Amino acid sequence: MEKEIRNHFSITFLNTLKSTWFFLVLFVFDFIPDAEDVSTPGGYPVSPLFLPILLIAAAIIVFIFQVIRWRKTYILIKDGQIIIDRRYKIMKNKTTVKISSISSVNLKQNILERVLNVYSIQLDINSAVTADKTDFHLVFGQKDATEFQKLITDLKQEARLQTSTANDPAESTQTGYLPVVSFPLLRVIRHCLLSISVTGMLLTLSVFTGVFTAAFFAGGDFAAEIGWASSSILAIILIIWQTLAPFLRYYKFTVIKQNNKVVISYGLLTKQQYTLPLDKTSALIIRQSLLSRIAHLYYGELINIGMGDEERKENPVFCLLVNKQELETIIEQVAPAFIFSESINPSPTPALLSVLIKYTLIGLPVLVAAIVVGYWWAGCLWLALVLLAGFASFKTKGLGLQNNNIAVTQGVFAKKTLITTYSRIQNIAITDGPFSRRFGLCKGNITILAGTMNKNHSTGYFQSDKFDHVCSKMIEHQSISLI
Amino acid sequence: MAFRSLNKKAIGCMRLSAFIGQGILALIFIAARVIISGTQVDIPLWADVLLALWGVYAVVYCIAAPYIRYHRYKYDIDEERIVVKEGLWFITKQFAPIERVQQISVARGPIDRIFGLGKVTATTAGGTVTIRFLEVEEAEKIVESLLGRIRSIVKEQDLRV
Numbered sequence: 001m002e003k004e005i006r007n008h009f010s011i012t013f014l015n016t017l018k019s020t021w022f023f024l025v026l027f028v029f030d031f032i033p034d035a036e037d038v039s040t041p042g043g044y045p046v047s048p049l050f051l052p053i054l055l056i057a058a059a060i061i062v063f064i065f066q067v068i069r070w071r072k073t074y075i076l077i078k079d080g081q082i083i084i085d086r087r088y089k090i091m092k093n094k095t096t097v098k099i100s101s102i103s104s105v106n107l108k109q110n111i112l113e114r115v116l117n118v119y120s121i122q123l124d125i126n127s128a129v130t131a132d133k134t135d136f137h138l139v140f141g142q143k144d145a146t147e148f149q150k151l152i153t154d155l156k157q158e159a160r161l162q163t164s165t166a167n168d169p170a171e172s173t174q175t176g177y178l179p180v181v182s183f184p185l186l187r188v189i190r191h192c193l194l195s196i197s198v199t200g201m202l203l204t205l206s207v208f209t210g211v212f213t214a215a216f217f218a219g220g221d222f223a224a225e226i227g228w229a230s231s232s233i234l235a236i237i238l239i240i241w242q243t244l245a246p247f248l249r250y251y252k253f254t255v256i257k258q259n260n261k262v263v264i265s266y267g268l269l270t271k272q273q274y275t276l277p278l279d280k281t282s283a284l285i286i287r288q289s290l291l292s293r294i295a296h297l298y299y300g301e302l303i304n305i306g307m308g309d310e311e312r313k314e315n316p317v318f319c320l321l322v323n324k325q326e327l328e329t330i331i332e333q334v335a336p337a338f339i340f341s342e343s344i345n346p347s348p349t350p351a352l353l354s355v356l357i358k359y360t361l362i363g364l365p366v367l368v369a370a371i372v373v374g375y376w377w378a379g380c381l382w383l384a385l386v387l388l389a390g391f392a393s394f395k396t397k398g399l400g401l402q403n404n405n406i407a408v409t410q411g412v413f414a415k416k417t418l419i420t421t422y423s424r425i426q427n428i429a430i431t432d433g434p435f436s437r438r439f440g441l442c443k444g445n446i447t448i449l450a451g452t453m454n455k456n457h458s459t460g461y462f463q464s465d466k467f468d469h470v471c472s473k474m475i476e477h478q479s480i481s482l483i
Numbered sequence: 484m485a486f487r488s489l490n491k492k493a494i495g496c497m498r499l500s501a502f503i504g505q506g507i508l509a510l511i512f513i514a515a516r517v518i519i520s521g522t523q524v525d526i527p528l529w530a531d532v533l534l535a536l537w538g539v540y541a542v543v544y545c546i547a548a549p550y551i552r553y554h555r556y557k558y559d560i561d562e563e564r565i566v567v568k569e570g571l572w573f574i575t576k577q578f579a580p581i582e583r584v585q586q587i588s589v590a591r592g593p594i595d596r597i598f599g600l601g602k603v604t605a606t607t608a609g610g611t612v613t614i615r616f617l618e619v620e621e622a623e624k625i626v627e628s629l630l631g632r633i634r635s636i637v638k639e640q641d642l643r644v
Contacts, residue, residue: 448609450609
C-alpha cells in the first residue's frame with residue numbers, strides 16, 4: 001500500500017463532537033431554561049442569545065480546524081513502516097513507526113461510528129512508556145478498515161518471521177483458525193451480575209440508605225417527597241447501570257485463536273475487536289469478585305505490551321466468568337505458556353502479625369481523630385473494619401512456583417492472580433521488616449513489562465528461600481524479547 | 484555472592500541528607516505552629532507534646548540512622564546479576580539479572596558532589612535498580628563493566644538468532 005490515503009471524512013464530525021460535547025451540554029442547560037426570555041416583553045433579548053451564539057461559533061471553529069487537519073493528514077505504508085504525515089503550511093509533523101514494533105491492531109465501533117458505517121483502528125506500540133494509552137487512532141470505512149488491519153497484521157507476521165527467536169518452549173505451535181469460546185446471553189448476564197465489585201455494592205447500599213432515610217424523615221412535606229422519589233429513581237438507575245453496563249460491553253463475547261494471535265470481539269453499543277499477538281503477552285490475570293469467589297467462578301485478562309483500554313483503564317478480557325476446569329481449558333488453547341497446574345501456597349501464619357500491625361497503623365489516625373472529636377465508638381468500628389480487611393488480605397495472599405511460571409495472588413474481598421513466566425519478570429524487590437525478619441519471612445514486589453497499573457505486583461509475606469528460588473530462576477530463564 | 488560495602492564518605496552524605504530532610508519538615512511544623520498560635524485557635528497541650536517528641540525523634544534519626552543505614556547498605560555485581568540491599572527499619576533487596584538491563588546511567592546530585600559521590604542506575608524494561616553513595620571512580624568502573632557485559636550478552640543473543 002504505497003498510495004497515500006486519508007482518514008474517513010467522518011473523523012471530522014467525531015473529533016468535533018468529542019471536543020465540543022461539553023459546549024453542547026452547556027448550551028442545553030444554559031439556553032433552554034432562558035429561551036422564553038428571548039421573546040418575553042421586558043425580557044432580555046440579547047444576553048440569553050450571546051452564550052449560545054458563542055458556543056455555536058466555537059463548535060464551527062473546531063469543525064473547520066478538524067477539516068483542515070483531515071485534509072492535511074496522510075497515511076502511508078512503505079518499507080515496513082507506517083508513516084502519518086501532517087503537512088500544514090506553518091508546520092510539518094511526520095510520525096514513522098516500524099510495523100514490527102506495533103503490538104496490536106484493534107477495531108472499534110461505537111454507536112455513532114455504526115451509524116456512519118466507519119471503524120476506529122487503534123494501533124498500540126510495544127512500549128511501556130506509552131502502555132497506558134492508544135498510540136494511534138485512525139478512522140476508515142468498513143472495507144478499508146478490515147483491509148488495513150489485515151495488511152498490518154500480515155506485515156507484522158512477516159517481520160516477526162524474519163527475526164524470530166522462538167525461545168519460549170511452552171508456546172503452542174498451532175496454526176490456523178481455532179474458535180476457542182463464545183459466551184451466550186445467559187453467561188454474559190451471569191458475568192454481569194456476579195462481577196459487581198464491593199465498592200459498587202457499597203455505593204448502591206449507601207444510596208439506598210440515604211434514600212430511605214430521607215423518606216423516613218420526609219413526613220408529609222411535598223418537596224421532600226419529590227426529593228425522595230428522584231433519589232429512588234437515581235438508586236434504581238444506578239443498580240440497572242451497574243448490571244447493564246457490563247452486559248452492553250460484553251454482548252456476543254467471542255474468542256478465536258488465529259496462528260499466534262488471539263482475536264477477542266464483544267460489544268452491543270460499542271463493538272470492539274482486539275487482535276492480540278501472544279508473543280507480546282506479559283502475563284495473565286485471573287480475577288474473582290466477592291460474589292464470584294462465593295460461586296467459585298473466574299474470569300481472565302491478558303496483559304499485552306503497550307496496550308491498554310484507554311477508556312476504562314482495563315486489560316483485554318479473554319474469558320468471562322467460568323468454573324476452574326473451563327478456565328484451564330481456555331488458557332490451554334489461548335495461552336499455553338501460562339498454564340499453572342501447581343497449588344498456590346497461602347501466606348504462613350506468622351505473617352499475620354506483620355499484616356495486622358500494618359493495618360493497625362493505617363486505621364490509627366482515624367481512631368485518634370474520632371476519639372478527639374468524641375465519637376470513639378465510630379473510631380473503634382472503623383479500626384475493626386480495617387483489621388477485618390487486613391485479615392481478608394492475609395487470607396487471600398498466595399504464591400505458587402512452577403518450573404517455568406510463577407503465580408501471585410492478592411486482594412482483599414476481590415481476588416487477583418497474576419501468572420507469568422520467570423523470563424518475563426524484569427526485576428524484583430524483596431523486603432523484610434523488624435517483625436517478619438524474626439520469622440524468616442519477606443515480601444516481594446515483582447516488575448513485569450506492562451502499563452502503570454500492571455507493572456508492579458506485590459506478594460504477601462513468605463519464606464525468604466522462595467524469593468531466592470525466584471531470583472535463581474530469573475537468571476536461569478533468559479528474558480523473552482517482547483519488543 | 485560477595486557483597487561490597489560503601490566508602491565511609493557515604494555516612495556523611497546520608498547524615499547531611501537526613502539533616503536537610505528533617506530540617507525542612509521542622510520548618511513546616513514550626514511555621515504551622517506559629518501561624519496557628521497567631522490566630523484565635525487554642526492549640527491543645529498534646530499537640531505541643533507531639534511536636535516536641537517529633538523534634539527528639541528527628542535529632543536521634545539524624546545522628547543514628549545514617550550509621551545504621553551505612554552498615555546495612557551492601558551491593559554486589561557479578562557476571563549475571565545486580566543486587567542492592569539497603570534500608571533502616573525495612574531492608575529491601577533489589578535484584579535484576581544483567582541480561583534484563585537495557586540502560587545504565589551515572590548521576591551526581593548537589594549533596595553527592597560535596598562528598599565526591601554519585602549513583603549508578605540500571606534500567607530494565609520494567610523498572611530500575613540504583614546503587615547510591617558510590618565514589619565517582621567506582622561508579623564509572625561499574626558502568627564500564629556493566630556496559631561491557633551487556634555488549635557481550637547482546638552479541639551472544641545475535642549469534643543465537
